[in-house]
Amino acid sequence: MADYEIFELGDIVLQSKQTIRGARLAYKTYGTLNAAKDNVIVYPCWYSGTHLENEWLIGPGKALDPDRYFIIVPNMFGNGLSSSPSNTPAPFNGPRFPKVTAYDNVVQQHRLVTEVFGIKRIKLVTGWSMGALQTFHWGAIFPDMVERILPFQGSAKCSRHNFVFLEGVKAALQADAAFADGFYAEQPQKGLRAAARVYAGWGFSQTFYRVEADLKQMGYASLEDFLVGFWEGWLLEKDANNLLAMLWTWQNGDISANDLYGGDLKKALGAIKAKAFVMPASTDLYFPPEDSAIEVEHMPNAELRTVETYWGHFAGGPGTSPEDIKVLDAALKELLAS
Known part of the structure; x- marks a missing residue:
């Protein structure tokens, strides 16, 4: 028995002008949506990860506490649970699977949040690595919906390096x-x-x-x-x-690569209204703090919180470095309480 739900999206046309026919978005929820529908956290997945690899940050007493919050973990297209090369029928299976951007992912996640649950406000979006890329997209694409974001060890745009x-x-x-x-x-x-x-x-x-x-x-x-x-x-x-x-989604990650911002990254960053803690790791070789500092400079309500660590990119996940997890959890609690 699968421990997740499927949102049937129908045929969706992507930014690449390709179509996923009969698209499926796999997701899992933790906790209970309250009557006011104002206890919502969206927590996107990372490169190759599924909702299961996100669960290390969820639990009683933690910032992402299912006794307090309704936590939605949407699975990214391509991860094997949502529509992917491995589960799409011919002729669009395997290497013929359509090119999907982070923008495409977040637009469909927004449909999940609004159409399935009737949610109008999101208390927090957070995520590690490619989850952080999606977190930035949530803040930029839906600035009036998202109250807080905490992207950790990730970026708003894939750097050349x-x-x-x-x-x-x-x-x-x-x-x-x-x-x-x-x-x-x-x-x-x-x-x-x-x-x-x-x-x-x-x-x-x-x-x-x-x-x-x-x-x-x-x-x-x-x-x-x-x-x-x-x-x-x-x-x-x-x-x-x-x-x-x-990998293609990652390489083409850019919160400004859409009709809203026309490739203007500074404009896209400046449009993020959410209160933000941006948390790079001091030794991350993918997403160095210098890149995060440049992004924060253009965000009106953001604070750079560099995690001092020698665990590199894996300071953020998937639950590998206990001391760094404590720092992250404390920051999430602080942001949620603000």
């Missing part, structure tokens, strides 16, 4: 002969393992490896044990075409 990193992941995955231009009979395991090792040099910081946190704090026996067990183990569970679909 971040784009290049993702080209390395993509090239490693596609170099496997078994990938067969996306028309593979079985998952390209060599390509998935290679892509995981590209990721491994970026997900954690130089200091993380220097102090051997993989051994001393995560319990791996050796560096190779960590590379295989943590990194390869993560990507081998995924579908290659799904990963590439979400």
